[in-house]
Amino acid sequence: MTTMTMAKALNEGLRAAMRADEKVLLMGEDIGTLGGVFRVTEGLKSEFGPRRVLDTPLAESGIVGSAIGLAMRGYRPVCEIQFDGFVYPAFDQITSQLAKQTYRHGGAQSFPVVIRIPYGGHIGAVEHHQESPEAYFAHTAGLRVVAPATPHDAYWMIQEAIAGNDPVVFLEPKSRYWPKGEVDLSASGAALHASRVVRRGTDVTLIGHGAMVATLLDAAELAAAEGVSAEVVDLRSLSPIDYAPILESVRRTGRAVVVQEAPQQVSVGSEIAATVGERAFYSLQSPVLRVSGYDTPFPPAKLEGVYLPDVDRILEAVDRALAH
Amino acid sequence: MATDAIRLLSPEGVLIESEENAAWLPLISALSEQQLLDFHRQMAVIRRFDIEAGNLQRQGQLALWIPSLGQEAAQVGSGYAARAQDTIFPAYREHVVGRIRGVDPMRIIELLRGQDHGGWDPKQHGNFHLYTLVIGSQSLHATGYAMGVAFDGAAATGDPERDEAVLVYFGDGATSQGDVSEALVFAASYQTPQVFFLQNNHWAISVPVATQSRTPLYRRAAGYGVAGLRVDGNDALAAYAVTRTALDEARAGLGPRFVEALTYRMGAHTTSDDPTKYRDDAELEYWTAHDPIARFEAFLRGRGVGDDFFASVAEEGEDLAADVRRRTLALESPPATKIFDHVYTDPHPDVAEQRAWLLAYEASFGGQA
Ligand SMILES: Cc1ncc(C[n+]2csc(CCOP(=O)(O)OP(=O)(O)O)c2C)c(N)n1
Ligand SMILES: [Mg+2]
Numbered sequence: 001m002t003t004m005t006m007a008k009a010l011n012e013g014l015r016a017a018m019r020a021d022e023k024v025l026l027m028g029e030d031i032g033t034l035g036g037v038f039r040v041t042e043g044l045k046s047e048f049g050p051r052r053v054l055d056t057p058l059a060e061s062g063i064v065g066s067a068i069g070l071a072m073r074g075y076r077p078v079c080e081i082q083f084d085g086f087v088y089p090a091f092d093q094i095t096s097q098l099a100k101q102t103y104r105h106g107g108a109q110s111f112p113v114v115i116r117i118p119y120g121g122h123i124g125a126v127e128h129h130q131e132s133p134e135a136y137f138a139h140t141a142g143l144r145v146v147a148p149a150t151p152h153d154a155y156w157m158i159q160e161a162i163a164g165n166d167p168v169v170f171l172e173p174k175s176r177y178w179p180k181g182e183v184d185l186s187a188s189g190a191a192l193h194a195s196r197v198v199r200r201g202t203d204v205t206l207i208g209h210g211a212m213v214a215t216l217l218d219a220a221e222l223a224a225a226e227g228v229s230a231e232v233v234d235l236r237s238l239s240p241i242d243y244a245p246i247l248e249s250v251r252r253t254g255r256a257v258v259v260q261e262a263p264q265q266v267s268v269g270s271e272i273a274a275t276v277g278e279r280a281f282y283s284l285q286s287p288v289l290r291v292s293g294y295d296t297p298f299p300p301a302k303l304e305g306v307y308l309p310d311v312d313r314i315l316e317a318v319d320r321a322l323a324h
Numbered sequence: 325m326a327t328d329a330i331r332l333l334s335p336e337g338v339l340i341e342s343e344e345n346a347a348w349l350p351l352i353s354a355l356s357e358q359q360l361l362d363f364h365r366q367m368a369v370i371r372r373f374d375i376e377a378g379n380l381q382r383q384g385q386l387a388l389w390i391p392s393l394g395q396e397a398a399q400v401g402s403g404y405a406a407r408a409q410d411t412i413f414p415a416y417r418e419h420v421v422g423r424i425r426g427v428d429p430m431r432i433i434e435l436l437r438g439q440d441h442g443g444w445d446p447k448q449h450g451n452f453h454l455y456t457l458v459i460g461s462q463s464l465h466a467t468g469y470a471m472g473v474a475f476d477g478a479a480a481t482g483d484p485e486r487d488e489a490v491l492v493y494f495g496d497g498a499t500s501q502g503d504v505s506e507a508l509v510f511a512a513s514y515q516t517p518q519v520f521f522l523q524n525n526h527w528a529i530s531v532p533v534a535t536q537s538r539t540p541l542y543r544r545a546a547g548y549g550v551a552g553l554r555v556d557g558n559d560a561l562a563a564y565a566v567t568r569t570a571l572d573e574a575r576a577g578l579g580p581r582f583v584e585a586l587t588y589r590m591g592a593h594t595t596s597d598d599p600t601k602y603r604d605d606a607e608l609e610y611w612t613a614h615d616p617i618a619r620f621e622a623f624l625r626g627r628g629v630g631d632d633f634f635a636s637v638a639e640e641g642e643d644l645a646a647d648v649r650r651r652t653l654a655l656e657s658p659p660a661t662k663i664f665d666h667v668y669t670d671p672h673p674d675v676a677e678q679r680a681w682l683l684a685y686e687a688s689f690g691g692q693a
Contacts, residue, residue, distance in 0.1 A: 025475075051475055056510070056513075057506070057509045057510055057513050059502075059506040059509060059510070061464065061502060061503055061506055062464060062467075062503075062506030062507070062509060062510050064464075065461065065463075065464025065465060065467075065468060065503060065506065065507070066464050066465075066467050066468030066471060066507075066510050067468060068464070068465050068468055069464065069465040069466060069467060069468020069469035069470070069471065069472065070468040070469065070471060070472045071468075072446075072453075072465060072468070072469050072472075073468070073469050073471075073472030073473065073476070074472070075472055075475075077468075089502075092458060092461060092503075093461065093464065093503075096458050096461070097456075097458070097461050097465070100441070102666050102667070102668065102669055103441060103442075103665075103666050103667055104441045104442040104454055105442050105445065105454065105666070106440065106442055106443075106445070106665070106666055107665065107666035107669065108445035108446075108447070108448075109445070109446075109447075110669040111669075112669075141667050141675075142667055142668065144668075164670055165668075165669035165670050166668045166669050166670055166672075193673070240672060240673050240674045242673075
């Protein structure tokens with residue numbers, strides 16, 4: 001066990017993946033000499049050289065589109081999109097090209113491209129720097145979408161994402177880059193799409209991913225002080241969603257609250273609510289509730305605290321669930 | 325035809341052995357008689373195939389057909405310019421290039437019938453990649469692939485028989501796409517061993533090229549730091565010589581190249597299109613008089629090639645058309661569960677579950693999926 005930030009854990013995970021397979025290369029804006037605006041790729045260019053850590057021209061479609069060509073050539077590119085709100089110029093290359101290439105090729109070729117996106121709020125940044133775009137990608141067949149919540153998961157999940165043979169949108173909760181956590185460098189990772197229970201409880205199941213997992217754990221702690229036992233599930237994967245631990249939990253607690261930073265309309269949280277309703281209907285004692293960002297653009301930073309789900313809004317939903 | 329286009333064959337089919345063509349002519353004299361005959365054979369046979377495919381669409385056998393009528397010289401010349409080790413990224417109209425690289429034209433028929441979204445494994449078919457229908461997207465795939473060629477050290481070793489290059493096709497409409505621009509930027513940055521081959525057929529469906537660009541398109545290349553040339557795209561020999569040279573320069577490590585072939589889409593954009601709505605007869609008449617196949621036939625006849633050869637080519641075209649018709653009519657719908665195949669490479673629980681559900685659902689009717 002060693003203690004490090006998620007940014008460092010990702011850095012170590014990338015380093016390990018690059019050492020393990022010389023076909024792995026990194027591409028993105030400012031990721032080489034600077035080490036990325038969040039320093040996730042710090043030191044990798046000096047270790048692996050400019051052929052494997054590419055400071056690309058400033059063009060997101062160009063980054064993903066050329067990564068597809070590199071994958072056709074046998075490379076395993078890991079693209080960094082500088083911020084969540086800047087992934088949209090690459091939308092065609094991700095959703096119509098990368099996601100569909102394996103299908104179009106009838107399986108004759110795999111497209112192991114990872115697209116890392118620092119995402120989400122809580123950092124007080126200007127417009128386009130705090131968004132949660134996961135639903136667009138979770139809606140697209142052919143992509144896998146994952147988000148680690150802890151340094152340990154980040155270390156393992158980035159390596160699994162790179163080693164797997166499918167395209168992965170890898171969402172990094174940027175507000176969690178800096179808190180430290182324990183990382184077991186010797187453990188092996190769980191399957192990339194496995195969700196997991198991170199706190200046991202009996203009265204209600206709280207479900208979330210990325211930065212929301214820490215908020216859910218805080219909420220569960222406060223709920224416990226009031227005599228409510230909340231179980232917390234970290235999704236880790238948003239596509240596919242690993243429902244077994246969720247359903248097992250909800251069948252015990254009878255109540256579920258799904259929490260996400262993203263807007264609610266047609267969201268991952270909505271999908272989970274629908275599926276839990278379909279599959280655990282007779283175990284439910286209350287409707288599945290959602291706590292989300294509002295269905296507005298991400299607001300100016302001074303209002304992000306209003307927009308983002310926090311402990312109070314989560315506990316309010318828990319109270320509503322328990323009132324049934 | 326703009327005067328700045330490189331032309332080796334006059335519209336009458338006479339080789340123009342001028343001083344300004346001196347650089348290109350040795351490449352033509354290096355072609356064997358058989359190679360010259362193959363140029364013609366490929367152009368004429370694909371045209372017959374093209375007509376048959378259009379008819380099959382009209383008869384309800386295909387969802388769509390995309391004719392290449394009129395563009396055969398640009399395609400055959402550039403297609404033969406590529407060496408065996410090269411990799412080609414087509415747009416969606418380069419049927420004859422696929423044929424040259426070993427793709428059975430039936431695969432293209434099946435694609436446009438709706439049997440498959442792809443149809444062949446590029447690695448098994450002369451490194452000829454799949455068609456891309458989103459305009460311009462393939463330019464970036466080609467550039468990324470060419471970056472990989474460079475990173476692998478598979479170009480610029482000084483051995484043209486081994487060094488690899490990449491050839492990417494796109495249209496005049498595509499030049500307005502951001503992806504084509506980004507591909508040129510990346511290609512210049514990484515000095516990729518790559519040729520951008522623009523078929524300027526003067527139209528993007530109903531929109532004339534003047535709407536895409538007020539400057540000759542090949543001149544845009546210079547703005548990216550990429551050397552650009554313009555060639556008479558209805559002259560198979562010029563298309564060959566210029567593309568051959570550009571590919572060999574690119575494979576030698578001299579950086580990416582851009583070739584604009586001026587040609588003309590003599591047919592409709594696709595079988596869904598009605599060109600009488602937007603272009604006038606005089607334009608079509610002009611280009612019909614500049615038909616690339618007629619020009620090459622005149623060239624061959626001038627060299628003494630006789631009726632026997634042309635008759636054998638016509639027969640080959642008829643045979644291919646009949647074969648394609650027969651095989652198209654024999655096609656069956658793919659199995660229902662094909663929709664779940666290869667969505668992912670690694671096992672995926674949702675796809676597996678939905679596939680199993682479909683099988684059970686179909687079985688519930690007592691039939692077979
Ligand atoms: C991104 C995108 N926008 C629109 C279309 C619809 N479309 C198909 S072909 C075409 C015109 C393309 O013109 P050009 O690039 O000149 O190629 P050509 O068809 O003339 O060979 C258009 C608009 C498309 N396929 N992709
Ligand atoms: Mg065109």
